Amino acid sequence: MTDLMNKHSGDLQVAGEQRLTAAQFQRSTEQEPMEEFEPIRDFFQRRQAKHLSERASTVQIVTERAAAYRGHFVFPGIDTFAGIEVDGQRVGYVDYGINPLGDRLYINKIEIEDQHQRGGVGLSVMWLLWRTHQVPLVPIQEFWSSKGFWYKARQRLAAAGALIDPELHTGDLEQAQQRWRHLIPELPHERQIREMMASPEWPEIEAGFNARQAL
Template sequence: MDLLQRIRRLMKREGAPRASPDKSLPQVELQTVQTPTAPKTFLFPAPNLYSRILVEGRTVGFVDYGLNPLGDRIYIHKIEVAPEYQRHGYGLAALALIAAQYPVPMTPVHIYGSALAFWSVAREHLQRLGGEITDQLRTSQLEEEAKRWQHLVPEPEHERLIREYWEWVESERAAGRPAGPGIK
């Protein structure tokens, strides 16, 4: 199955509100919208996902996340719950929904100091549910992490043509023939 088919299959499960699977957590729903990623951004060519966290029809927060193109990890870029709704378990319930939908390890991207306690509780809770939250990924580590799926990123035509030109120039020079810029 090619990458595009895999992403489409996964995204078909998106969009509709989903109820919390864990009865020990408050009931929340997620309404998810996917947006394409721009070339040369972290998750390209996979889409970004943005989910509103709903409680009885009211938006109490959101989660900004993405499934990497390999389909083996979810990256949580940001989870935010409005101050008046914090400490009710809504953020944790949203993560439990995402973990149920995508049974792959979850990686927070750059945990801010004020969120360390939340992620500690989330890690313990999701572990009890059979999920996994890996160590955070710092902003400086994103480029290195993205190299894992670079073989799936299509090469732009203009870059391919430039690369092929310089490969040809090198092969001509190796054969002892003049080639390259400035040759008449």
């Protein structure tokens, strides 16, 4: 009986080794195409990045003002308003902000003068912003007339390894802002109100306030 059990145990061990070998073989065959694909993808991304950089060589983003504005969406992050120049000539502007976490760049608005549209200037601006900050770009409330631009920009920047996230609607800004709400500094009067409401005297203060309101 013991010999029989040992025989079966040996068979199971061999079978287990065979299954393991098969699994290892499957993993190796699954990984090989990926390993081959990575250099190919990197090659095409580098080529597209070079192409975009060459096209953007005559475009400059010139910061005109940059500050943290309380009440703005990215506060205490920085809002930036910058002119767009082509060969030294101002052809438009871009208004954008980076949240205080530093992980998203939000495009509030980009405007290119009519005579310079459809020449790749807007795409070059997106590429320069990505190349400078290396974080996903997020358009806020795309206009219907700009849908075509954003569609092409997403495709062409993605080919270079850059990312443009889906648009963020104005109704979603407050929810998105919750990620850095804890970084917004509290104003003195807000702190006083918070401390008052947390004090043992608050029920009496509130009752007196409500009584005066009822008069």
